[in-house]
Amino acid sequence: MENPPSPTQASAADIAPLETGDDETWDLIIRPKSGWLELHLEDLWRYRDLLWMFVRRDFVAQYKQTILGPLWFLIQPLLTTLTFTIIFSGVAKLSTDGLPPLLFYLAGTAPWNYFATCVTKTSTTFVTNANLFGKVYFPRLVTPISIVISTLIQFAIQFALLLGTLIWYLAKGEPITPHWTGIALMSPLLIVMMAALGLGVGIIVSALTTKYRDLSFLVTFGIQLAMYATPVVYPLSSVPERYRSWMELNPMTPVIEAYRAVYLGVGAFDWGSLTYSAGFTLATLLVGIIIFNRVEKTFVDTV
Amino acid sequence: MPSDTVISVRNLSKLYRLGEVSTGVLAHDLNRWWHRFRGKEDPYTRLGAVNDRTAKASSDYVWALRDTSFDVRRGEVLGVIGKNGAGKSTLLKLLSRVTSPTGGEIKVRGRIAALLEVGTGFHPELTGRENIFLNGAILGMRKPEIVRRLDEIVEFSGCERYVDTPVKRYSSGMYVRLAFAVAAHLDPDILIVDEVLAVGDAEFQQRCIGKMKDVAATSGRTVIFVSHNLSAVQSLCNSVIRMQEGTLVSATRDVQTEINLYLSNAQRGNSHFPKRLSAEITLDALKVSPGQVASRSRAEITVSLETSVATRMTDACILIYDAKGTRVAILDGRETGLAPMRLAAGRTDLVFDIATANLVPGTYNLGLYFHSGLTNVNLTDLMEMTVLETSALGVPTYPAEHRGFALLDFKTRWQTPDSAPPTASA
Structure with missing residues (x-):
């Protein structure tokens, strides 16, 4: 690829004496290429009000004119879980680690749905906001972060559904052993990990889709397939030994397993794989933010 | 020392790539890599890449600034x-x-x-x-x-x-x-x-x-x-x-x-003159003077013709269109005795002298209708004419967009049923 011609140094007649003040007195300096790690994350903090406005908008806009409103958040996972119960447990007779299938699938789909929604929604950031991005500046990262946060509301409702079902089964005397302290301590960590991973994957895809629109098809399709590569509808313990190490390379595997471990007392919870998952998440997020920052600077020129 | 300068722009440049560098579809790009890998020609650049050798390096990029x-x-x-x-x-x-x-x-x-x-x-x-x-x-x-x-x-x-x-x-x-x-x-x-x-x-x-x-x-x-x-x-x-x-x-x-x-600059840039009207007649230039017409003041439009043989001109009209393409006025040479007229071989300037350009400030397009024994042309969009505000009125005027098409010369007076109307205008 040839290099662009460099701008000539001879400038058109400079008008007036141009000031050569030092940089400190300026509020804003716009320069072409910043380093890979110049991410201007402090800008994000300045625009935190916008972040909350976006979260609110996403939530209100999504359910304002539906008959059932936020109830959809309940109906969706309930129907999915029922389907899973019938097909995977009833027909295919997959193991649920000795748990009631309904509970088992709820504990898997609630976190998985959150992750999947984060990825699919953030992956279209640039394409769906092209019009707005082309007109006004704000840190573009505000948009995907707001999506990750507004999706939390969906997760919270599904989470409540899980807790409700869990309590109902406990009251019925099912032999389930949830770790209540584990739930209190681990939940925030696991949520942050899923949000970060979903955000990271989503913004990488969103940056790439500015160039390749067809990648977005791959995402919707890929995320469906990825569910089967993650122990959502089956426990990790039922996976044959020789495939298991491959499964554990999937950063979502330890997260889902940890969920089941603290909520339902079954599953392979171990700090080692969770640390691997956290490391993977951080790396993905960092790469994502860097790519996203590169793309946001020139995105308007290419769309 | 608090400086007065609020924006300082230095050697600012912006380069745009012309055309798509990527094909926009992953499959196409993969196909392109595959072709390149086998040493074959890029399957997606053949279309439109006509003057490949001469201008490629310089035409892929354009300095917008x-x-x-x-x-x-x-x-x-x-x-x-x-x-x-x-x-x-x-x-x-x-x-x-x-x-x-x-x-x-x-x-x-x-x-x-x-x-x-x-x-x-x-x-x-x-x-x-x-x-x-x-x-x-x-x-x-x-x-x-x-x-x-x-x-x-x-x-x-x-x-x-x-x-x-x-x-x-x-x-x-x-x-x-x-x-x-x-x-x-x-x-x-x-x-x-x-x-x-x-x-x-x-x-x-x-x-x-x-x-x-x-x-x-x-x-x-x-x-x-x-x-x-x-x-x-x-x-x-x-x-x-x-x-x-x-x-x-x-x-x-x-x-x-x-x-x-x-x-x-705009006038120079807009001209495709001299313009051939027929084999024998050429429109050498169309000129507005002054270059920017002040609203309600004098303006001259000059049509310069070059004819190789003598001909009888039966019509010569200047057409004035507004920016939206609506005809605003027509200066018909027949009304002033300009046409019909015999044009001798050689150069003839037809001058349309407008005593007061009663036009609302804005940009207008000039056209020409010309009819002679040798040619009959109706040209629109020959040139832009810009009419600017005159500040001579002394009162704030309505914005140009709200003033319609024409500025009419008018006077006002006042009267009541009881008083005899004053004769002097206000």
Whole structure:
């Protein structure tokens, strides 16, 4: 690829004496290429009000004119879980680690749905906001972060559904052993990990889709397939030994397993794989933010 | 030493790639790599790559803006003029940080904000109040700031009763008023207005210009205004920069000087003269003098013809069209005895002397209807003629867009049933 011609140094007649003040007195300096790690994350903090406005908008806009409103958040996972119960447990007779299938699938789909929604929604950031991005500046990262946060509301409702079902089964005397302290301590960590991973994957895809629109098809399709590569509808313990190490390379595997471990007392919870998952998440997020920052600077020129 | 300079632009350049570097579809790119890998020709560049060898390296890229340097001082109302593609909009995009430069730098003191197209970022499902907050936040306002000005914004918009109704139920007029109210209360130190953004909404455009006047009148505010509407630039701006092919070409900041230079360039640029009307007759030039016609003053349009043989001209009319293509006037040479006339071989100048150009300020297109024994042509869009405001009236006039087509010469007097009408005009 040839290099662009460099701008000539001879400038058109400079008008007036141009000031050569030092940089400190300026509020804003716009320069072409910043380093890979110049991410201007402090800008994000300045625009935190916008972040909350976006979260609110996403939530209100999504359910304002539906008959059932936020109830959809309940109906969706309930129907999915029922389907899973019938097909995977009833027909295919997959193991649920000795748990009631309904509970088992709820504990898997609630976190998985959150992750999947984060990825699919953030992956279209640039394409769906092209019009707005082309007109006004704000840190573009505000948009995907707001999506990750507004999706939390969906997760919270599904989470409540899980807790409700869990309590109902406990009251019925099912032999389930949830770790209540584990739930209190681990939940925030696991949520942050899923949000970060979903955000990271989503913004990488969103940056790439500015160039390749067809990648977005791959995402919707890929995320469906990825569910089967993650122990959502089956426990990790039922996976044959020789495939298991491959499964554990999937950063979502330890997260889902940890969920089941603290909520339902079954599953392979171990700090080692969770640390691997956290490391993977951080790396993905960092790469994502860097790519996203590169793309946001020139995105308007290419769309 | 607090400096007066609020924007400093140094060697600013922006390079655009012409055409798609990527095909936009992953499969195509993979296919291209595969072809290249096997040493074959790229399957997607054959189309249209005609002058491959001669111009490829230089034609893949274009400098939308090149080595532009200037300063803007506090309180300056700076007009940016230039033809389409001169780099005006690119400059604004760089200033408002929508895209980043290829070279050079911009330094800014204070908050910079742009007046956007009506309702950018509005969400139809949200209420008026929610949209005020959303829109304000998008434009860079902090929440306490919006809360403080909320009542003012609501009152200004005149939508008090509907402030808790989703904006999708608003009439388009209310929508515009609300959107504008937010923008009007933004109070940036530097306001950027791109006229192009406001096209199609006359009311919004008017308000933008009104707001600009307000902002400019408040001391310490700076406005950058990009427009094709020279009369607007003339009446609003106290300095002007002129751009051409991506660089700054103005040597001064003087409004009148730069507008004159722009017009003389525009005239030269627009001409495809000499223009052949027939085998025997050529239209050598069409000229308007003065280069910028002042409204309600004298103007001369000269048609220069070159004929190889003598011919009898039966019609010669100048046609004047407004920017939208509506014919505004016709100067029929037959009415003044110009036609019919025998044209001798050689050069003939037909001069149309307009005593008072009763035209509303704006840009007009000139056409020519010419009929002789040898040719019969009806040419439109030969040249642009710009009519500027005269300040001789001494009263503020309505904006050009609201003044219709014609300026009529009129007098007024007053009378009551009891008094005999005064004879003198008021």
